[in-house]
Amino acid sequence: MYAIALIGSGNLAWHLGQALYQSGNTITEVFSQHWENAQQLATILGNADPKTDLDFSQSKAQIFFLAVKDDVLERVIAALHLPNHAILAHTSGTQPLEIIQKQSISPAVFYPLQTFTKAKQVNFAEIPICIEATDEQTYQTLEQIAQSISTQIDRLGSKQRQVLHLAAVFSCNFSNFLLTISKEILEKEKLSFDLLKPLVNETIAKAYTISPAKAQTGPAKRGDNQIIQKHLTLLEEMQIDENWQEIYKQMSEAIMNFYTDSKH
Amino acid sequence: MYAIALIGSGNLAWHLGQALYQSGNTITEVFSQHWENAQQLATILGNADPKTDLDFSQSKAQIFFLAVKDDVLERVIAALHLPNHAILAHTSGTQPLEIIQKQSISPAVFYPLQTFTKAKQVNFAEIPICIEATDEQTYQTLEQIAQSISTQIDRLGSKQRQVLHLAAVFSCNFSNFLLTISKEILEKEKLSFDLLKPLVNETIAKAYTISPAKAQTGPAKRGDNQIIQKHLTLLEEMQIDENWQEIYKQMSEAIMNFYTDSKH
Numbered sequence: 001m002y003a004i005a006l007i008g009s010g011n012l013a014w015h016l017g018q019a020l021y022q023s024g025n026t027i028t029e030v031f032s033q034h035w036e037n038a039q040q041l042a043t044i045l046g047n048a049d050p051k052t053d054l055d056f057s058q059s060k061a062q063i064f065f066l067a068v069k070d071d072v073l074e075r076v077i078a079a080l081h082l083p084n085h086a087i088l089a090h091t092s093g094t095q096p097l098e099i100i101q102k103q104s105i106s107p108a109v110f111y112p113l114q115t116f117t118k119a120k121q122v123n124f125a126e127i128p129i130c131i132e133a134t135d136e137q138t139y140q141t142l143e144q145i146a147q148s149i150s151t152q153i154d155r156l157g158s159k160q161r162q163v164l165h166l167a168a169v170f171s172c173n174f175s176n177f178l179l180t181i182s183k184e185i186l187e188k189e190k191l192s193f194d195l196l197k198p199l200v201n202e203t204i205a206k207a208y209t210i211s212p213a214k215a216q217t218g219p220a221k222r223g224d225n226q227i228i229q230k231h232l233t234l235l236e237e238m239q240i241d242e243n244w245q246e247i248y249k250q251m252s253e254a255i256m257n258f259y260t261d262s263k264h
Numbered sequence: 265m266y267a268i269a270l271i272g273s274g275n276l277a278w279h280l281g282q283a284l285y286q287s288g289n290t291i292t293e294v295f296s297q298h299w300e301n302a303q304q305l306a307t308i309l310g311n312a313d314p315k316t317d318l319d320f321s322q323s324k325a326q327i328f329f330l331a332v333k334d335d336v337l338e339r340v341i342a343a344l345h346l347p348n349h350a351i352l353a354h355t356s357g358t359q360p361l362e363i364i365q366k367q368s369i370s371p372a373v374f375y376p377l378q379t380f381t382k383a384k385q386v387n388f389a390e391i392p393i394c395i396e397a398t399d400e401q402t403y404q405t406l407e408q409i410a411q412s413i414s415t416q417i418d419r420l421g422s423k424q425r426q427v428l429h430l431a432a433v434f435s436c437n438f439s440n441f442l443l444t445i446s447k448e449i450l451e452k453e454k455l456s457f458d459l460l461k462p463l464v465n466e467t468i469a470k471a472y473t474i475s476p477a478k479a480q481t482g483p484a485k486r487g488d489n490q491i492i493q494k495h496l497t498l499l500e501e502m503q504i505d506e507n508w509q510e511i512y513k514q515m516s517e518a519i520m521n522f523y524t525d526s527k528h
Contacts, residue, residue: 070488094483094491113463115481120470126462154459163453163502164460166495171446171460172467173482174515175439179468180476180522182435189427195418196428196435197472198390199377203436204443204468206384208461212444217379218437219358224334227358231430238427243518250514251438254507258444 002145003060005029006045007076008067009037011116012091016067016149019124021045023148028061033072054079059086063141065110066090066100077103087138093165096158097132108133110142111161112150115172128152130161181244188238213258220255228252266409267324269293270309271340272331273301275380276355280331280413283388285309287412292325297336318343323350327405329374330354330364341367351402357429360422361396372397374406375425376414379436392416394425445508452502477522484519492516 001024006013009032021027027045031054032038038050054076056064064086068076073095080103082088088104090097093111100107109132114122129146131153133139139155146153156164179200183193206215219227228248235245265288270281273296285291291309295318296302302314318340320328328350332340337359344367346352352368354361357375364371373396378386393410395417397403403419410417420428443464447457470479483491492512499509 069486070491071486094494113459115463115466115470115479117470117474117479120473122466128459128462152459152462156455160453160455162494162498163449164455166498167446167449167455168460168463169482169495170442170449170512172463173480173484173519174511175442175464176467176471176476176480177515177519177522178434178439178442179471180480181518182431183476185427185431185434189424191420191424191428191431195377195392195416196432198392199379199432199436200439200468202379202386203440204464206379206381207440207443209384210381212440212447215379215381216437216440216444218433220437222333222335227334230358230426231433234426234430241518241521243514243521247438247511247514247518248434250507250511251441254445254505254511255437255441257505257507258441 001025002141003028003062004145005031005056005059005061005064006041006048006067007031007054007064007080009034009041010067010069011118012112013065013067014041014118015116015122015124016065016091016112017041017045019149020065020145025145025148028059029056031056055081056086057081057083059083061086063087063089063145064104070095073099087141089133089142093168094162096162097134098158101134106133106135106138108138108142109158109161110146111156113164113168124149125151128154130154130156130164132156132158132161178247181247184240185238188240216255216259218255220252221259223256223259265289266405267292267326268409269295269320269323269325269328270305270312270331271295271318271328271344273298273305274331274333275382276376277329277331278305278382279380279386279388280329280355280376281305281309283413284329284409289409289412292323293320319345320350321345321347323347325350327351327353327409328368334359337363351405353406357432358426360426361398362422365398370397370399370402372402372406373422373425374410375420377428377432388413389415392418394418394420394428396420396422396425442511445511448504449502452504480519480523482519484516485523487520487523 003026027048029049030042031051042048042050087106089108089110111130114127267290291312293313294306295315306312306314351370353372353374375394378391
């Protein structure tokens with residue numbers, strides 16, 4: 001069990017903090033730019049100390065998790081003062097390990113691959129945690145912590161983590177937006193999004209069972225230009241965002257290219 | 265219980281035929297252009313008659329389900345001879361009811377909203393069945409049949425069904441292809457697609473719970489151009505299909521437009 005400080009109080013810090021606390025670690029401090037946010041999270045983590053400044057030189061924490069938004073990351077790192085020998089781990093999918101190497105002799109990355117919202121509970125045990133560290137002892141310490149909250153730990157380098165994050169943007173962020181487009185289209189015709197849920201569920205289940213490349217169906221896969229044209233006309237008539245027509249065209253073209261390629 | 269003929273032996277006919285047969289209906293004939301296919305399906309449907317010609321004028325069937333691919337649909341319809349008073353229902357998401365109105369005095373549409381693959385069992389009870397008919401008696405007959413195999417029946421006009429199919433292309437066909445892109449990107453870095461499964465599952469669960477528009481996360485949602493540029497560079501370096509870079513750009517742009525719009 002470790003003494004841990006959390007730098008950040010957003011969605012990730014909120015869930016990670018609770019998982020760490022519930023698995024027996026001591027949370028020493030919680031930093032946020034906003035006092036109320038720091039206090040709110042610190043309170044539920046066994047009355048840790050809330051902080052709005054970044055001077056941790058007197059902290060008892062052995063490990064510091066940096067979980068602030070990418071756009072304030074640089075500013076927070078620049079202002080950070082840690083005790084000697086403390087491990088500092090950032091939690092970003094895209095930032096390289098190097099961004100924190102001046103702040104700690106044991107810089108590391110501890111990236112839980114999940115989408116977090118405060119209002120929604122997540123089961124941390126199922127979340128893959130990707131770890132990167134420059135020295136073996138730091139890696140092992142973070143691996144121990146990861147094992148106390150999750151069952152899937154992966155050691156990834158910065159490049160691999162970036163590619164993983166990129167893949168997640170496609171399969172999660174973009175897929176989610178396709179659901180938004182679907183829902184908006186349905187609502188224009190007073191149809192419920194619920195109608196599509198069994199189909200969406202089966203699509204995901206099938207992609208897992210037989211691989212998404214083998215599971216592909218639809219007009220573009222069949223090369224059915226008649227239906228594709230009908231759909232483009234329909235999108236035009238519905239007077240929706242022009243970007244969505246472009247997405248329809250781009251996706252259809254990409255699917256047709258992929259399946260005319262002899263490999264698939 | 266009804267006497268039913270199946271025109272087609274593909275993925276949909278395969279699953280629909282079994283659901284109809286198992287719920288107590290009699291399957292009289294199974295048509296396929298290929299004798300073996302007709303025979304294979306006819307056999308498991310209580311030894312129905314396999315057929316490779318479209319003369320059903322002597323058939324005992326009360327209802328004919330037309331479940332052939334869209335690209336042979338016109339040819340099959342033109343050659344079709346049915347008994348007087350038989351109901352003919354096509355099963356296409358995009359074709360209007362009118363395409364079969366010359367073949368039957370009771371033309372209808374019976375559209376199960378699902379993706380079918382022979383090798384994968386589906387639970388028909390959870391599949392929404394969308395029905396359209398021009399007369400009330402035909403509608404009620406088809407509704408009865410639908411109720412014997414599913415718990416969700418919806419009466420939709422041709423326009424609504426087309427929009428539903430269009431929405432399904434976005435949220436299922438295109439989402440599935442995004443999973444393919446993800447998997448290919450991961451494999452270039454020797455990473456397993458399994459890593460992403462918890463994140464994909466949570467993305468879908470969250471979209472259902474709080475709506476996809478509210479659940480959106482990622483660089484485009486945050487307007488994080490630095491990460492977007494990094495990802496585009498990474499895609500460039502990976503030398504993958506150029507269409508995928510275009511998809512990344514289009515999707516990101518569409519997400520940014522959607523969220524700068526004051527409504528969301």
